[in-house]
Amino acid sequence: MGEALVFQQVSFAYDSNVHQAVLQDVSFSVKxxxxxxxVGPSGAGKSTLFRLVSGLEKQNSGRILVNGKELADRQGHVGYMSQKDGLLPWLSVVxxxxxxxxxxGFSKKEVWPEVIKKLEAFGLKDVEHRYPDELSGGMRQRVSFLRALLGGSDLLLLDEPFSALDAVTKTVMHEWLLDQWAESGRxxxxxxxxxxxxxxxxxxxxxxxxxxxxxxxxxxxxxxxxRMVEDLKDPAFTELKEKLLLDLRKLVTL
Known part of the structure; x- marks a missing residue:
């Protein structure tokens, strides 16, 4: 299967201040x-990880490999979306x-037909010529996710993309995201x-x-x-959730 992302003893500190490091010799991989x-409490370093993987920051030491390659510039090789959908308000959905x-370098004439088909598959039929402020939060995030997919990267980095949504919309988006992930193979x-x-x-x-x-x-x-929403009631799921919440509570300092 291979590994899409590898961190090998990665260290990072803002302003190269090693005495205030955010990451210190961190290693992990994603297949x-x-x-x-x-997951982690606020200020734990999640956003720093996002910036390192996406190439917005460069590690002080260690290696970061994307699809087996150590790239001098990871921007353009990792698709990403964040809590703010990042849609440009002056551009239409398509x-x-x-x-x-x-x-x-592709022209609108070349890509519009295929993009409109994908919008329909994402439940966005007949909104291709609307503007972002005419869409619901869930619709905006679907457009943002499609844009990340069309970037062409096999590795997608999603940074709290649903945190601004209400509970019901978030639940729907979870099931939708799992369907898209299973279909895309990303x-x-x-x-x-x-x-x-x-x-x-x-x-x-x-x-x-x-x-x-x-x-x-x-x-x-x-x-x-x-998985379905009903799985949230599974006893093994509930037990693991409670354990994780307890572990996280121990890390929070007021």
Whole structure:
């Protein structure tokens, strides 16, 4: 199967201040096709991890490999979406979704028909010419996810993409995301502070358990796939959720 992402003894400190390191000799890997979530309290370093994987920051030491390659510039090799959908308000839905292809030099005439088909498959039929402020939160996130897919990367980094949604919409989006992940075969690294969300979506959960982070505790999720909302009532799921919440509470300092 191979590995989509590998951290080998990665260290990072802002302003190269080794005495205030965020990550210290961190090693972990994500296999191709896996769905892995990263969970930790606020300020634990989740956003730093996002910036390192996406190439927005460069590690002070260690190696980061994407699909087996150590790249001088990871931007463009990792698809990502964040809590803010990042849609450009002056572009229509189809133009926002097609943006990665347009930036690669394709013309609108070339890509619009295929992008419109994909919008329909994402439950966005007949909204291709609307603008972001005319869409619901869930619809905006679907456009953002499609744009990440069209970027062409096999590795997708999602940074709390559903945290701004209401509980009902978030639940619907979880099931929708799992369907899209299963169909696309992509690898997803999902960053969240929501334990239930992480467990429901993931094959494995990586827990930030200290600062500076030198080790990520690994939790295997004991649920078969495909998953439905009803699985949240599974006793094994409930027990694991309570344990994780307790572990996280011990890490929070007021």
């Amino acid at each position: 191709k096709g896996e769905f892995v979530s990263v 133009d926002n979704a097609a943006l990665p292809l347009i930036l690669k 690898t997803i690294l999902f960053i969240t502070h929501d334990v239930e969300e992480a467990l429901f979506l993931s094959d494995r959960v990586l827990l930030f358990s200290e600062k500076p982070v030198s080790h990520l505790e690994e939790i295997l999720v004991p649920l078969d796939r495909p």
